[in-house]
Amino acid sequence: MAVTVRIPTQLRELSGGVAEISADTGTVSEVLAALNTAHPGFAERLFDDKGELRRFVNVFVADEDIRFLDGVATPVTDGQTVSIVPAVAGGV
Amino acid sequence: MAHVNSLRCRECGREYEVAAIFTCEWCFGPLEVAYDYDAIREAISPEKIANGPLSIWRYADLLPVDRNPAVDLGAGFTPLVRADRLAAELGLGEVWIKNDTVNPTNSFKDRVTSVALAKALELGFKVAACASTGNLANAVAAHAAHAGLQSFVFIPADLEQGKVVTTAVYGGNVVAIDGNYDSVNRLCAELADTYPWAFVNVNIRTFYAEGSRTLAFETAEQLDWQAPDHVVVPIASGSLLTKIRKGFDELVKVGLLDEANVRVSGAQAEGCSPVARAWIDGTDTIKPVKPDTIAKSLSIGNPADGYFALDAVRETGGGLSAVTDDEIVDGMVLLARTEGIFAETAGGVTIATLKRLAAEGVVRPDERVVAYVTGHGLKTLDAVVDRGRPTAVIAPTLDAFHDAFPPEQFDH
Numbered sequence: 001m002a003v004t005v006r007i008p009t010q011l012r013e014l015s016g017g018v019a020e021i022s023a024d025t026g027t028v029s030e031v032l033a034a035l036n037t038a039h040p041g042f043a044e045r046l047f048d049d050k051g052e053l054r055r056f057v058n059v060f061v062a063d064e065d066i067r068f069l070d071g072v073a074t075p076v077t078d079g080q081t082v083s084i085v086p087a088v089a090g091g092v
Numbered sequence: 093m094a095h096v097n098s099l100r101c102r103e104c105g106r107e108y109e110v111a112a113i114f115t116c117e118w119c120f121g122p123l124e125v126a127y128d129y130d131a132i133r134e135a136i137s138p139e140k141i142a143n144g145p146l147s148i149w150r151y152a153d154l155l156p157v158d159r160n161p162a163v164d165l166g167a168g169f170t171p172l173v174r175a176d177r178l179a180a181e182l183g184l185g186e187v188w189i190k191n192d193t194v195n196p197t198n199s200f201k202d203r204v205t206s207v208a209l210a211k212a213l214e215l216g217f218k219v220a221a222c223a224s225t226g227n228l229a230n231a232v233a234a235h236a237a238h239a240g241l242q243s244f245v246f247i248p249a250d251l252e253q254g255k256v257v258t259t260a261v262y263g264g265n266v267v268a269i270d271g272n273y274d275s276v277n278r279l280c281a282e283l284a285d286t287y288p289w290a291f292v293n294v295n296i297r298t299f300y301a302e303g304s305r306t307l308a309f310e311t312a313e314q315l316d317w318q319a320p321d322h323v324v325v326p327i328a329s330g331s332l333l334t335k336i337r338k339g340f341d342e343l344v345k346v347g348l349l350d351e352a353n354v355r356v357s358g359a360q361a362e363g364c365s366p367v368a369r370a371w372i373d374g375t376d377t378i379k380p381v382k383p384d385t386i387a388k389s390l391s392i393g394n395p396a397d398g399y400f401a402l403d404a405v406r407e408t409g410g411g412l413s414a415v416t417d418d419e420i421v422d423g424m425v426l427l428a429r430t431e432g433i434f435a436e437t438a439g440g441v442t443i444a445t446l447k448r449l450a451a452e453g454v455v456r457p458d459e460r461v462v463a464y465v466t467g468h469g470l471k472t473l474d475a476v477v478d479r480g481r482p483t484a485v486i487a488p489t490l491d492a493f494h495d496a497f498p499p500e501q502f503d504h
Contacts, residue, residue, distance in 0.1 A: 008286050010117045045118065054122040055399060056103060065394065067380050085281065086120040087396045 001025045003076045005035055013040045017028040023082075028059060046084070054080040057089045068077055094158045095131040096447075099123040099298055110156075112290065114297040122396060123298045125156045133346045138317060148306040149201050154305075154342065155207055155221065155306075156299050160320035162210035163239045168306050169200035170194050172314040172462070177430040178443075182450045185457045188320070190464045191433055193466060195455055196339045198468035199256070199387065199389075199436070200332070201231035201309065202233065205292055207303035212290035213240055218242060219289040220264075223280040225273050227467055232292055233262035244289065247277050252474065273383075273497040289354050301331045308339025311462055312349055319343070319352035319458035322410070324446045324464060326438045327367050328383045328390040330401030336464070337404045357410035358401055359387035361437075365414035367398045371405065372412070386417045386475045387437040389467060411454035413442040423447065424469060425479050434469030 001077055004034050016039075023034045030078075036043040059066045060083040066074045071086045076082055097256035099108040103121025114123055136153040144150030148168035151398025155162075157377040171191045179187035195202040207229065209220055220236040221244040222228050229245045236243035243264030247256070248271060260266045269276045292300045311321055319340050325333040333356060340352040349362040360368040370378045378398040383391035395401070405412055415423070418438055429435045435443070446463050449455040469476070 010115065010120065053229040054103075054119050054121075055124065056115065056396075058394070065380055068382075085278065087122075087394065 001078045002087055003031060003078070004081045006081060007032060008084055008086060009046060010086065011042065014039050014045070023079065025076055025078055027072065028061060028074045028076060028082060031076050032059075032072070058085045058087050059083070060085060093157050095128040095135065095153065096156050097126045097128050099468075100126040103393065105179060112217075112293055113293045113462070122335045125204055125298060125302055127154075127156075127342075128341070129345045136346055136348065137385060138313075138395070139347065141313065142438045147396070148206060148310075151306055151309045154346070157207060157210045159210050159214040163206050163213065163235055164178045165196040165202065165206065165235055165238050167195050167206040167303075169310060172311060175431050175463075178427065179418070179461075181426065181430055182447055183201055183217070183457060183463060184276055184450050184455065184459075185444075186460045188311075188315075188460070189427070189433055190307060190462055192438070192460035192464065192466045193433065193435060193468035194261070197227075197230040198471060199227040199231065199233045200258065200304070200464075200466040201227040202235070203302035203306050204228075204300045205231035205235045208290070208292035208296045208300035209241065210241050210291070211299040212241070212296055213239060215290070217288070217290035219244060221245065221283070221287075221289045222293050223247075223276045223291075224293075225391065226251065226259075227387050228293065228411065229255065229259040229266070233259045233264045233266070236264055237262040239289075246280055246283075251346045253471070274393065291352060293444075298425065301335055304332045304335035307464060308336045309343065311351075312343050315460075317348060318324050319349055319354050320462040321353070322355040322357065322455055322461045324357045324359055324442055324449065324455070324461065324463045326390055326442050326445075326464065326480050327398075327401050327412075328392040328395065328438075330358075330367060330397035330399075332464075332466070333358050333402040334397050334404055335440075337408065340347065351432060354408060355410045355459075356404050356408045356487070357413045357449055358405050359385040359410070360414045360443045361390055361441050362414040362421060363387070364391045364393060366393065366395055366494060368412040369397075369399055370402055372414075376402075385420075385437075386419055386472070387435065387441050389438045390441060409450070411449050412447045413448045413452075415448060419444040419448075421475055421479065424476055427465070428469070436467035436469050436472040437475050438467050439465040440471070440475070459478035471499050 099119045102118035146169045173189045175187045192200040219242045222232045249268040282290040343349040364383035380394035420440035424440035484496040
């Protein structure tokens with residue numbers, strides 16, 4: 001039972017240059033914790049001092065922003081992809 | 093010569109050397125250009141600016157680009173129009189419209205694109221690119237053509253034909269994506285990782301966004317080097333509002349203004365109002381939304397600079413409002429009818445917000461107010477077709493005309 005985590009360029013130094021990492025199913029919180037166990041250093045980059053996701057870190061599960069879902073409690077099921085994406089925007 | 097020290101993270105303050113990077117490697121916060129204001133103060137003067145080109149490049153000392161001549165299609169130095177009839181209808185005193193509809197491709201995006209492509213050339217890029225729903229697409233395609241750069245413009249496939257034509261005519265590549273703007277944006281973020289291209293609103297964004305400050309510089313110059321009391325600015329990503337506020341503060345730092353106590357108010361459409369919602373709810377958290385409004389050029393549901401825009405409004409004692417689609421159209425018609433300026437839907441958002449904030453007493457009659465109208469009405473004709481019918485349809489005879497318009501009612 002595995003999910004895929006997509007790593008943005010900025011964090012690939014932590015994943016040994018790899019763009020995708022496999023993890024067990026669970027909540028977003030659990031998946032990211034597992035990521036940090038396998039590749040120490042992720043947690044301090046993704047979460048602030050209070051343990052909240054940094055406000056310029058966007059996380060998507062199956063292409064949906066987790067702020068539209070259940071936040072870090074959103075479940076990630078078998079075969080789904082978790083994407084870590086910097087906040088980027090165009091427009092005015 | 094650009095007076096730039098470094099790029100600095102707005103969130104955590106980490107510094108980086110000047111390069112095509114846009115987020116902090118540590119915390120993902122947006123990077124901002126850090127200037128050497130002492131050097132700018134030495135180099136700049138009202139006389140030097142007055143003798144400069146009639147475009148944003150008259151403020152070259154305040155822009156993050158070494159290249160000269162820069163990429164200049166004549167973006168900026170647009171009229172600041174005294175709007176007495178509009179002011180009277182809104183119960184206000186001194187109101188000015190910064191009319192950015194008259195830029196080379198008819199929106200303020202020419203300002204940011206001009207800076208972005210000048211920087212792209214300086215950094216050695218050969219291809220200009222962007223994700224856009226229209227205004228930026230026009231601006232990038234045109235400026236790339238002028239600069240002799242190849243271009244790739246990525247748009248949602250359901251974009252109106254007019255916006256496709258006014259982009260494609262410049263001869264670059266226009267790629268329609270089967271998805272909405274947010275999908276286009278995400279693809280561009282991935283492409284920017286893959287191709288050595290200058291995506292103006294991705295990897296060149298740090299420099300691109302600086303071009304918006306020229307809206308503050310021009311306003312101050314056109315008011316004989318005085319700051320307004322209150323500005324009303326539309327919010328999509330929040331960058332424009334943040335940069336206009338920054339621009340006024342910088343003019344004080346470099347000695348061009350004695351003081352600037354500018355209240356900054358923000359305008360959003362109800363169908364895409366994540367920043368206004370946070371303001372109304374009194375929270376520090378901006379929750380993204382799925383946009384649903386006629387103001388498509390403001391339809392960013394996940395505004396990257398939303399937090400900074402919210403801070404700017406709070407710190408300066410301004411206000412925020414979210415107006416309905418009907419109010420937006422009314423705002424467009426009101427501005428056209430009172431001042432002869434035809435704005436796109438985003439301008440309708442600004443005017444409708446000005447009207448609301450005036451009614452609420454947030455914008456006051458004793459203030460000198462500037463409202464930023466950032467794009468031309470021809471770009472969003474669909475929004476006003478119902479308000480743009482002939483006054484009368486008649487046979488080609490004098491009698492028919494007199495029937496429709498009784499002569500006793502008119503001077504002749």
